Amino acid sequence: MERRGFLKFALGGVVGAVASPMIWTTLYDLAYWTQNWGWIPRLKKGDSEYIATVSKICPGGTPILVRLVGGRVIRTLGNPANDISEGGLTPLAASEGQLLYTESRIKRPLLRAPDGGYRVISWEKAEGILKEKTRAAKESCAFISGDASSSLNDLFSAFLVANGSLDYFFMPNEQNAAEKAWELMGGRGRVGYDLEKSDYVLSIGANIMESWGTVARNRKIFKNTHPTDAERTMTLVFAGAMQNNTAVVSDLWLPTLPGTEAILGMGICRELVSRGMGKSLKGIEEFTKIVQPYTLEMLKLECGILPDRFHTIIEGLLQAKRPLVLAGSSMGHGGGAAPIMAAIAANMLLGRLGQDGNMIDLPLPRKCLALAQAYRRAHANDLVDFSQKIAEGKKTAPKLLFLYEANPLYAWPKNARIQECLDAIDYKISFSGFWDETSAQCDLVLPSALGLERFDDVYTPYGSGFENWTLAKPVAEPRYQARPAGEVIIALAEELGLNLGVSDVPSLLISRAKDIGADFQEYLENGLTYRTSARYDNDWFHLPSGILREAMTSKIETGIRLLPHVVYGIGSPSTGIPPYANRIIADYQLKQNLTVAQMNTETARKLDVVHGEKVKLETDNGSIDVVIALFEGIMTGVVSVTAGLGHTEFDRYSINKGDNILNLTHVHIEAGTGLPIWSDSGVKVVKG
Amino acid sequence: MEDKNQNLENVTKKSAILGLGPFILGLTIAAIFGWHAFPELMTKELKQPVAFNHVVHIEQAGMTCEDCHYLRQDGTFSGVPTTAACAECHSSPITENQEEIRFIAEYVDKGVEIKDKWLVYQKQPDNVFFSHAAHNFETCTQCHDYLYETPQDLCNACHLDVASTTTPPVYKENRLSGYSKNTMMMPTCEACHANPEHYDGITRATNACAVCHK
Numbered sequence: 016m017e018r019r020g021f022l023k024f025a026l027g028g029v030v031g032a033v034a035s036p037m038i039w040t041t042l043y044d045l046a047y048w049t050q051n052w053g054w055i056p057r058l059k060k061g062d063s064e065y066i067a068t069v070s071k072i073c074p075g076g077t078p079i080l081v082r083l084v085g086g087r088v089i090r091t092l093g094n095p096a097n098d099i100s101e102g103g104l105t106p107l108a109a110s111e112g113q114l115l116y117t118e119s120r121i122k123r124p125l126l127r128a129p130d131g132g133y134r135v136i137s138w139e140k141a142e143g144i145l146k147e148k149t150r151a152a153k154e155s156c157a158f159i160s161g162d163a164s165s166s167l168n169d170l171f172s173a174f175l176v177a178n179g180s181l182d183y184f185f186m187p188n189e190q191n192a193a194e195k196a197w198e199l200m201g202g203r204g205r206v207g208y209d210l211e212k213s214d215y216v217l218s219i220g221a222n223i224m225e226s227w228g229t230v231a232r233n234r235k236i237f238k239n240t241h242p243t244d245a246e247r248t249m250t251l252v253f254a255g256a257m258q259n260n261t262a263v264v265s266d267l268w269l270p271t272l273p274g275t276e277a278i279l280g281m282g283i284c285r286e287l288v289s290r291g292m293g294k295s296l297k298g299i300e301e302f303t304k305i306v307q308p309y310t311l312e313m314l315k316l317e318c319g320i321l322p323d324r325f326h327t328i329i330e331g332l333l334q335a336k337r338p339l340v341l342a343g344s345s346m347g348h349g350g351g352a353a354p355i356m357a358a359i360a361a362n363m364l365l366g367r368l369g370q371d372g373n374m375i376d377l378p379l380p381r382k383c384l385a386l387a388q389a390y391r392r393a394h395a396n397d398l399v400d401f402s403q404k405i406a407e408g409k410k411t412a413p414k415l416l417f418l419y420e421a422n423p424l425y426a427w428p429k430n431a432r433i434q435e436c437l438d439a440i441d442y443k444i445s446f447s448g449f450w451d452e453t454s455a456q457c458d459l460v461l462p463s464a465l466g467l468e469r470f471d472d473v474y475t476p477y478g479s480g481f482e483n484w485t486l487a488k489p490v491a492e493p494r495y496q497a498r499p500a501g502e503v504i505i506a507l508a509e510e511l512g513l514n515l516g517v518s519d520v521p522s523l524l525i526s527r528a529k530d531i532g533a534d535f536q537e538y539l540e541n542g543l544t545y546r547t548s549a550r551y552d553n554d555w556f557h558l559p560s561g562i563l564r565e566a567m568t569s570k571i572e573t574g575i576r577l578l579p580h581v582v583y584g585i586g587s588p589s590t591g592i593p594p595y596a597n598r599i600i601a602d603y604q605l606k607q608n609l610t611v612a613q614m615n616t617e618t619a620r621k622l623d624v625v626h627g628e629k630v631k632l633e634t635d636n637g638s639i640d641v642v643i644a645l646f647e648g649i650m651t652g653v654v655s656v657t658a659g660l661g662h663t664e665f666d667r668y669s670i671n672k673g674d675n676i677l678n679l680t681h682v683h684i685e686a687g688t689g690l691p692i693w694s695d696s697g698v699k700v701v702k703g
Numbered sequence: 704m705e706d707k708n709q710n711l712e713n714v715t716k717k718s719a720i721l722g723l724g725p726f727i728l729g730l731t732i733a734a735i736f737g738w739h740a741f742p743e744l745m746t747k748e749l750k751q752p753v754a755f756n757h758v759v760h761i762e763q764a765g766m767t768c769e770d771c772h773y774l775r776q777d778g779t780f781s782g783v784p785t786t787a788a789c790a791e792c793h794s795s796p797i798t799e800n801q802e803e804i805r806f807i808a809e810y811v812d813k814g815v816e817i818k819d820k821w822l823v824y825q826k827q828p829d830n831v832f833f834s835h836a837a838h839n840f841e842t843c844t845q846c847h848d849y850l851y852e853t854p855q856d857l858c859n860a861c862h863l864d865v866a867s868t869t870t871p872p873v874y875k876e877n878r879l880s881g882y883s884k885n886t887m888m889m890p891t892c893e894a895c896h897a898n899p900e901h902y903d904g905i906t907r908a909t910n911a912c913a914v915c916h917k
Contacts, residue, residue, distance in 0.1 A: 020725040027729025034730075035737020043888050044745070047880035050828035058829040063779055082777070 061085020067094050067542025069473045069485040070108035071466025072590050073583065074188070074347075076164055076473035077108035077231040078544055081490045088112045088467060088491050093231070099483065099544045103231035103238075106584035110593035111467060115494060117594055119449045119666035121462040122495035133460065138496060144459055145503070146510050148442050152415035154179030157440075159398065161186045161421035161589045164476040166383050166527045167501045170517065171419060172393055173386035174504050177513040182413060183388055184398040186421050186588070187348040189227070190477035191394050192690055196355035197376075198391065199562055199688070201555040204379040205390075206359075208341055209480040210236045212372035215335030217252045217283075217328060218261060219354060220276040221343025225260040226581040228343075228478015237264065250335070252328055254279055254320075255345060256578050257613075257655050258648030269328060270650045273578045274694070275318040276342050276350065277567060280357025281309040282318070283340065284364060286329050293364035293558075302360065302558040305567075319650055337372025338365055346579040346658065349694040351685040353566035356559050369553025376551040377482050380474060383526045384516050398423065399431045399682055399691040406435035414441045419500055420463060422451040425662065426588035428680045428693045429636050446500035449591055452664045462497040464489075469499035470520045472527060483546040484531055486524060486538050565687030575618070577632070577698040578655040579676050580604075585657065591665030592672060600672075603644050604657040610673035612641035612700075613655040619645055621652075622700045631701040632656070636681040638701070639674035654698055745878050751871040752820040753810075754802045758869050764792075768855060768866065780835035786810050786817045822874040824863055824885040832917045837908070845905050861887055 032038060049055075061084050070077045070091070078097035082089045091112040095102035114120075124141035125133040136144075149156065158175045160168055163185050172183045185191065197206040210216060210223075210233060221227040224234055240249035241264075253265040254276070262268045271279050285306035293299050314320045332338045342358040344350025359374060367373035380390045387393075402423075404410035416437070423433045437443060443457040448465045471487040493499070501520040508515045517523045528535040533545035584599045586592045592600075603611055612632060614622075624630055626645045631638045632654065641656065649655055660673030680696040760766045771784040790811045796804050810817050827833055840854040851857040855866060863872050863885060875884035895901050896910045908914060 019722075023722065024725035024729035027726035027731075028733040029729075030726075031730035031733025031735075032737050035734050035741070037737035037741045040742070041745075041879070044877050044880040044882075047828060047877070047882045047886070050830060051881055056829070062785070063775065063777060065777075 059085050059087055061087070065092075066488075066490045067096065068467070068490060069487050069542075069544075070105070070111050071162070071165075071471055071473070071487050072111055072114065072587065073105050073108040073230075074164075074476065074587070075105060075229040075231060075478065076476035076485060077103070077105050077229075078485060078542075079104065079108050079111065080542075081112060081467060083490065086491070088115055094542070097543055099229070099235075099485075099546075100231035101235045101239075103235050105230050106582075106596065106599065107587060107590070107593075108231070110586070110590070110595055111465075113595055114448075114590060114593055115465060115467060115491070117449070117666060117668070119451075119591055119664075119669070120495065121447055121450055121454070121460055121497070123462060124496065125460040127458045127460075138498065141459060141461060142503075142507070142510070145444065145507050148415055148444070148459075149178065149507065149511060152178070152413070152442070155411075155413045156180050156415040156417065157182035157184065157401070157413040158417045158419065159184045159186065159421040159423060160419045162419070162471075163188050163190055163394075164473045166472050166474055166524060167419075167520070168393065169383040169387035170501055170504060170515065170520070170523055171417070172388045173384040173515045173517075174508055174513070175417075176386045176388060177508065177515060180413070181388060181392075182396065182401065183393050184396050184401065185394065186398075186423060186426055188477065189343055189348050189350065192348070192350060192352045192688075193343075193355050193477065194391070194394060195688055195690060196352035196359060199352065200356060200359050200559055201557050202376050203551045203555055205377045205475065206355075207375035207377040207475075207480050207482075207550070208339065208478055209372050209375050210339065211480055213249060213335075213337050213339040214372065215250045215252070215331055215338040217254065217332065217338070217340045218265075219254045219271070219279055219340065219342040219358060220273075220345055220350065221341055222255070222259050222261045222345055222347070222581065223253075223341075223343075223478075224264060226347045226583055229476055230478075230583065232480075233478070250331060252331065254328075256576070256650045256653045257345075257580065257646075259345070259580060260582075262648070267324065267327065267331075269320060269324050271318045271320055272650060273345060273576045273653060274696075276344070276354035277357050277569075278309060279314060279318050279320065280340070280342055280354050280361060281306050281567065282311070282314040282320075282325070283329065283332075283361050284357060285309045286311075286325075287332075287361060287364040290329075290333070292333075292366070296363055296558055298558040298560055301560045305560060305564050319652075332361075332365060337370070338362075338367060339373050340365070341374070344694040345581065346694040347581045349680070349682075349692055351566065351569065351690050351692040352688040353563065353569065353685060356563050356566065359556075360558055360563075363556060363558060368556055369550075375480060376553060377475060377479070378547075378549045378551065381530055383523050383530065386515060397689070397691065399427065400689075402427075402436035403432050405439050406432035412436065412439035412441075416440045416443045418443065418445040418447070418453055418457065420447060420589050421445075422447075422453045422588040424453040424456065425451065425675065426677065428677045428682050430681045431691070431693075446503070447589070448497070449589065450664055450666070451589060451591065452662065455664045461500070461503065462495060464493040464497040464499040467491055468493040468497060469501070470524055471499075471501075472524050474527065481546050482531065482549050483544050484527065484533055484538075485544040486528070486535070486542070488539060488542070562687040566685050568686050569683070569692065574652075574697045575622070575700060576653045577634070577676075577679060577696045578649075578653050579658045579680070579694060580655050581658045585659035586669070587659070591662050591669035592659065594666075594668040597668050603646065605660060605673050606642045606644070608671050608673065609640060609642045610656055610660050610676075611644045613644050613646040613649055614653065615647050615649050615651055616645055617651045618649075618653065619643060624700060624702065628702075630703075632679055633699045633701050634679045634681060634696055636696075637678040639676070639678055641674070654700065746875045746884055747878050749822060749874040749876055751822055751874060753806045753817065754870045756802075756869050757866050761866065768858070772858075774836055774839075778834065778836040782835075783818045783821045783823065786815065789817065822876075822883070824872070824874065824883050825861060825887055826883055827886060828882070830916050832915055842905055861891075 064083045078094045079091045080094045093102035093104035251265045252267045254269040254271040340361040342354035362368040444459045445454040445457040446463040661675030662669035680693040
């Protein structure tokens, strides 16, 4: 074939090929072929399985269903079969499955080297160090627990007592302040909130739909009492400085400046007393004198309340059959006992304390182990006091500190002096699931199995209305080299020759179940929540006098008030910001990498700042960079900042995202109760 | 002079026809190769691990499609039954069929999962998320009732009609991609997803990437 003929043949071939599906189908096949490349992630397929258990990272102990595919945890969902939540879920509980695989998980035991870096060691070596350090420290050791609702606290506490120490502490929580208030007013057990049976709930400062107490249960109760196709059966009133998630759904919002919750509570008590309520109560004469200063004028001045709404609420409380007044801080902790004491007193004046739909005196948890500290003793220990005294040289620092899922460096204000306290302790050991700020300063960091990888429980979390117990069971093998901290401590005790009276964690939980009357095997299988109707009678309660009078003398901030806003979606001090939560952080919480400070137009005008302006918020304790966002659902003179930002450790999903609001707040001591308070800070807005 | 011109014209026509010959030859060979030989060359034929007889199970055992292929409560779809599901009837031979006996010996008795071995004719890559729950008979027949009289008609819009087969169709695997020849390609998805009539209303299926690619 001559050259011209060959070219024609080739041209014909090209046209024929183009006219056939050969090229086009090959292109599609190539696209599918690319999906076989080795670096492309593969789905691990298998049968779906749902296991009922409970969230260990959500402080409210939300019941969950864990979905597994082919034995691998895929996600967590609400459990419709559990009558505590009826399928409700909090953002923290929703992230629990994802957190199993997050980058910040501690994968292997880590030992700090002399140069400050960490090197991986074997568990055998880590156990040897644990034994050596514990034996050397003897009674000079302390323990900080980040999980207030677990029966494992009895195990850790018993271990500490066996070593000769009583220095057992909890991370900041509202539970300690509430139970102090409860005890001071004659409560024999723990305070419970019977929200289910109440027909009028006044929440003073407590963000019950977002971060206070048993959030999933609270939301369920709201849903059931506020049907869309029928009249509501409960009225929810929220008193707070901002239209947060509770305020926006409540039936009435009473704007109240932050830090004045106790004053409002006392004002309510005064109004009730003036209407003849509580005449037969013991100590009513003295109490009447205490509440006298809290007039409507004072409430207007100090709390910024609207008198009409205040009177509407008083009428609502008086007309309701089963009213309930409860109090808390917007921070979820650090609010002191005074607001809660005032709320208890209001319930007493209404004649409802201890009745259905009100505050209930729930049984005091009994010890699972003989050696463990009694519940009230353990919860009375004050870490801020301990830390400050060590920092000031007034107390000898322990030689050894254990931290269990606790991140005090992040979760406490600077002047709690946790850093100085840690610096003064010879050796620090952290059992943690994640690489948090405190673990990064410890000498030995041990990978702790997470709640979905271990046996654990949730025993009557704060905010419950009844004694309840939910077993947490392992739904997956611990990832990497993580081990359940409880089992490590039991093994350590055996090595040291200490008899804790328990052979493994399930045995401990069996004894808890037995103690409250639950069938362990039954609840292991069904994953539901066991509840009892046990409660103490309310004969022992008395109106507060001297201590409350003293507590009310605590300093109230003036000027611009700082309102911390806690949302579970942004994680917790011990988890950091869960990766998926990055998608739900709104631009009124975090703008690019700057924390957002929300205020209304009038406040902005007074401060001469505009929407989008970058400024500093300053207190005596420190400063943070923020960007201003205008929001009219907030009181004049109040700046709201979302808590949970500003991590310096964990992973890329947490680091470099805003500033930690606790760098602004400062601890002071509540007069009378001696409790640390830090949720009522004043703040300066500095331009430039 | 006229004859000379006529001859010249004939020669020109003849050479033009002859000149197209190589072109036509190339086009024909390429077209035949592209339409017939190439697809055969690119395809490898495989047999299913068990010669499952749909007809027997439907007509003699009285089973329905939904006995094995059903939506679970959580919205996932049971496409291929497990060995355990088959063993509910076939824990021991109930006929003298050699395939049944072999299935029990090789899968049921040894605990081998048939679901892992079965070749899925419409298997999609992991980057494609197809929800059977979203593509259901009740939704599609709101408008396309003239196309799908029964749920099976809707299934057959994408799947091979295996309900009337006594042996499974041959599985044709593409040698390049490793996927089945019957795997649905994107233009088929877009026949509905790129049609603005599906963007809202009962289907609310747009053609946005994340609708199918997670």
